[in-house]
Amino acid sequence: MLFRDRYDAGRVLARKLRSYAQRPDVVILALPRGGVPVGYEVARALGAPLDVFVVRKLGLPGHEEFAMGAIASGGVSVMNPSVLSRYRVSEATIAEVIAREQEELRRRESAYRGDRPPVEVDGKTAILVDDGLATGSSMRAAVLALRRRGPSRIVVGVPVAPVETCHMLEELVDATVCAVTPQPFYAVGEWYEDFSQTTDEEVRDLLERAREEALAGHSREGGHVPAGAK
Numbered sequence: 001m002l003f004r005d006r007y008d009a010g011r012v013l014a015r016k017l018r019s020y021a022q023r024p025d026v027v028i029l030a031l032p033r034g035g036v037p038v039g040y041e042v043a044r045a046l047g048a049p050l051d052v053f054v055v056r057k058l059g060l061p062g063h064e065e066f067a068m069g070a071i072a073s074g075g076v077s078v079m080n081p082s083v084l085s086r087y088r089v090s091e092a093t094i095a096e097v098i099a100r101e102q103e104e105l106r107r108r109e110s111a112y113r114g115d116r117p118p119v120e121v122d123g124k125t126a127i128l129v130d131d132g133l134a135t136g137s138s139m140r141a142a143v144l145a146l147r148r149r150g151p152s153r154i155v156v157g158v159p160v161a162p163v164e165t166c167h168m169l170e171e172l173v174d175a176t177v178c179a180v181t182p183q184p185f186y187a188v189g190e191w192y193e194d195f196s197q198t199t200d201e202e203v204r205d206l207l208e209r210a211r212e213e214a215l216a217g218h219s220r221e222g223g224h225v226p227a228g229a230k
Contacts, residue, residue: 009159010041035130051119072145132188133161
């Protein structure tokens with residue numbers, strides 16, 4: 001194990017991203033659900049606003065652990081040709097899975113943000129954060145969707161990922177920060193002592209705490225874990 005939990009991982013990642021601290025042009029966009037506790041700690045340490053950027057994996061029917069692609073806010077879809085070819089996935093099946101995940105994507109955006117508009121990223125340095133990467137398909141979809149919103153720079157930051165996935169993303173973004181790249185990799189959850197599921201309620205709570213701290217001018221530096229955090 002490398003990290004106690006996602007908050008611990010966020011503090012480790014924040015140290016790797018300290019060159020972005022206290023810059024007015026930086027925003028943190030966390031992929032829910034698991035990326036939000038990580039992003040919360042990064043945002044506090046860097047003194048940057050926090051928002052969610054919703055991405056949904058497109059699981060192969062009957063084998064949902066295999067990602068045949070992903071979709072993200074903004075109508076972007078990214079498919080995995082090797083999985084589609086290997087399992088001979090039909091166009092009708094792809095369309096059915098996309099429609100179902102788009103509905104869930106819209107539900108999550110409404111649940112997490114409510115009526116509040118997304119954080120403005122036009123002309124900013126946007127740091128996309130998750131709790132880890134495996135194939136990187138969800139993060140790739142997020143990058144492509146985010147680019148449509150006009151950030152000046154896109155940075156991907158994760159606590160743990162296989163080195164080949166980090167190298168793949170380097171071709172798509174301005175910078176990639178993978179805190180640790182263990183070999184062999186296995187799975188993201190293998191590198192956490194506590195990898196229990198992050199709930200919708202926890203996501204909403206962390207986003208609200210981040211907004212309150214920003215409004216109050218409260219320092220986000222340090223290792224405080226909010227009450228009720230796992």
